[in-house]
Structure formats: C-alpha cells, structure tokens
Amino acid sequence: MSTAVTATESDAAEPRVCWCCGGTYPEPGLVRLGSHPEVGICLPCAHYLHQQARGREDARRRSPAARLRDGLRAGLRLVHAAALA
Structure with a gap:
C-alpha cells in the first residue's frame, strides 16, 4: 500500500541540491529537466x-x-x- 505525499509550503522553502555543483539553492534558483523533474540544476x-x-x-x-x-x-x-x- 502506498500513500500520496503532498507538497507543503515548507517543502518549497527547503534548499535543494544542484546535481551539477552540489550547491544548495532555493527551488526558484533551480532549473528542472522536463523528463526528469527530480534533476535540479542551479542557474x-x-x-x-x-x-x-x-x-x-x-x-x-x-x-x-x-x-x-x-x-x-x-x-x-x-x-x-x-x-x-
């Protein structure tokens, strides 16, 4: 059995890691790949x-x-x- 996880406002505020340089950035500072939204690249x-x-x-x-x-x-x-x- 699986449960759906919903995103909250606090999730959006958490810093994310750039897959290229490893730096941490807020979500608006990342570009997502279309077919792979789990991949975030900093600007x-x-x-x-x-x-x-x-x-x-x-x-x-x-x-x-x-x-x-x-x-x-x-x-x-x-x-x-x-x-x-």
Whole structure:
C-alpha cells in the first residue's frame, strides 16, 4: 500500500541540491529537466551548460557568427586565467 505525499509550503522553502555543483539553492534558483523533474540544476550551472552546448554546435556548424563566438570564448578564458593567477 502506498500513500500520496503532498507538497507543503515548507517543502518549497527547503534548499535543494544542484546535481551539477552540489550547491544548495532555493527551488526558484533551480532549473528542472522536463523528463526528469527530480534533476535540479542551479542557474549558474545551467548557464555554463548552455555555453558548452553552444560551443559544440559552433564546432559542428562553422559560420562567421560561430567564429566570432569562438573568439569571445577565447577572450573570456584569458580573462578567467588572469583572474586566477
């Protein structure tokens, strides 16, 4: 026999864990996957994944815009490397 569990307001206020970085975030700070609502990704990780996906699309389909984005990504890597040094 199983019982249905209902969500309460206190459940929504509990922090959830990002499946990517392991950080804790409130529910509005997570993006849920459509077919797998149990998977929650925080917004910074979702932006990172989007950038990675865009890079792979650009690598498969070369265009002037893709080359421009490649240059911007290379510049960002330099800035991040300089900030960490």
